[in-house]
Amino acid sequence: MYTLATDEQRNVKRATRAAYGATLAELADAGMPVVAVDADLTGSTTTAKFAAAKPEYADRLFNCGIAEQNMTDVAAGLALTGHIAYTGSFAVFGTGRAYDQIRNTICYSNLNVKIAPTHAGISVGPDGGSHQMLEDISLMRGLPNMRVLVPADHAAARSAIMLAARNDGPFYVRLGRASVPAVYAEGAELEVGKAYVLREGADVTIVACGIEVNEALKAAEELASQGIEAEVIDAFSLKPLDGETILASAKKTGRVVVAEEHSVHGGLCSAVAELLVQQHPVPCRFVAVQDRFGKSGELGELLPYFGLDAASIVKAVGEVVA
Numbered sequence: 001m002y003t004l005a006t007d008e009q010r011n012v013k014r015a016t017r018a019a020y021g022a023t024l025a026e027l028a029d030a031g032m033p034v035v036a037v038d039a040d041l042t043g044s045t046t047t048a049k050f051a052a053a054k055p056e057y058a059d060r061l062f063n064c065g066i067a068e069q070n071m072t073d074v075a076a077g078l079a080l081t082g083h084i085a086y087t088g089s090f091a092v093f094g095t096g097r098a099y100d101q102i103r104n105t106i107c108y109s110n111l112n113v114k115i116a117p118t119h120a121g122i123s124v125g126p127d128g129g130s131h132q133m134l135e136d137i138s139l140m141r142g143l144p145n146m147r148v149l150v151p152a153d154h155a156a157a158r159s160a161i162m163l164a165a166r167n168d169g170p171f172y173v174r175l176g177r178a179s180v181p182a183v184y185a186e187g188a189e190l191e192v193g194k195a196y197v198l199r200e201g202a203d204v205t206i207v208a209c210g211i212e213v214n215e216a217l218k219a220a221e222e223l224a225s226q227g228i229e230a231e232v233i234d235a236f237s238l239k240p241l242d243g244e245t246i247l248a249s250a251k252k253t254g255r256v257v258v259a260e261e262h263s264v265h266g267g268l269c270s271a272v273a274e275l276l277v278q279q280h281p282v283p284c285r286f287v288a289v290q291d292r293f294g295k296s297g298e299l300g301e302l303l304p305y306f307g308l309d310a311a312s313i314v315k316a317v318g319e320v321v322a
Helices: 016-029 048-051 055-060 067-082 092-097 099-107 123-128 138-140 154-167 214-223 243-253 268-279 299-305 310-321
Strands: 035-039 061-063 084-087 113-115 148-149 171-173 197-199 206-209 229-235 237-239 256-261 284-289
Touching: 016 048, 016 055, 016 154, 035 048, 035 055, 035 067, 035 092, 035 284, 048 055, 048 268, 055 061, 061 299, 067 092, 067 099, 084 154, 092 099, 092 138, 092 310, 099 113, 099 284, 113 123, 113 154, 113 256, 123 138, 123 299, 138 148, 138 171, 138 256, 138 268, 154 171, 154 284, 197 243, 206 214, 206 268, 206 310, 214 256, 214 268, 229 243, 243 256, 243 268, 256 268, 256 310, 268 284, 284 310, 299 310
Parallel strands: 035 061, 035 084, 084 113, 113 171, 148 171, 206 229, 206 256, 256 284
Antiparallel strands: 148 237, 197 229
8 A cells, every 4th residue: 555745755855775774674673584695885775774773684784795796696595595685786787797697597596586786777877877777677677587676766665675575586676876756655565566556647648667757747747737637657566567557547548658767678668568569559659768878967967868857758748649
């Protein structure tokens, strides 16, 4: 169950990564055999907060140094001994550098490992194109046995981390560096395989994930002032995708815009396009990074630069309505 954040709560910005270490401590407090395996980034990923929560939790954080492939295999070994293993690092390294180990060790054997790196997408900001991972969802979504969750805010991130622990097998939980507005009230309990209609409308469907959910809600407000009622859907669970909810909305509105902080190839845009073309073709537009690398800058500069801000969603809606 969930409720949406109030206007006052939306003004309090928190990064999705801030939920990571604290939620691991919550899970450990509840008696779950969680362990964290990191690549010398325990402060940035916040797994250090897990280790500091109680003295006995310090022995449940394994720092493997700057060696993501080794980190991933260590997590696999811990999973084979009955632990629920989470891996850290930055998304560009935690998925890209360790892809072979994720594929052939974790997913091939369907091990109970949760890939939960931080600093995904352009919201890494000044770290620049080398560290702005825009292909991670595509990489993880293509793997058999892998489930993919993309939380929109801190509350959704906490729920995603808990869901990964409560469901056996591989998960990818995409976490970000930047502080973002709340979409959900704290304590939200979301589900694997579910998308959420956050705003109802009859003229166009906007399907978004991650930080683009907030941009979609802002765009819907602007569109309403123009007489266009947009239905906004949070595709929190990207794999498995909630095709039923998305199709029902597409059949109602007849038009779809998809927004994600990721490459236009292989992520949510591709997932929704695959669904629609097979079951209910409708006019569609994509708000995503157009087949290029990132660029250094602050998030407020990068969103419009890459065409990912609310104004870009409004423009895409105008095109699909026309």
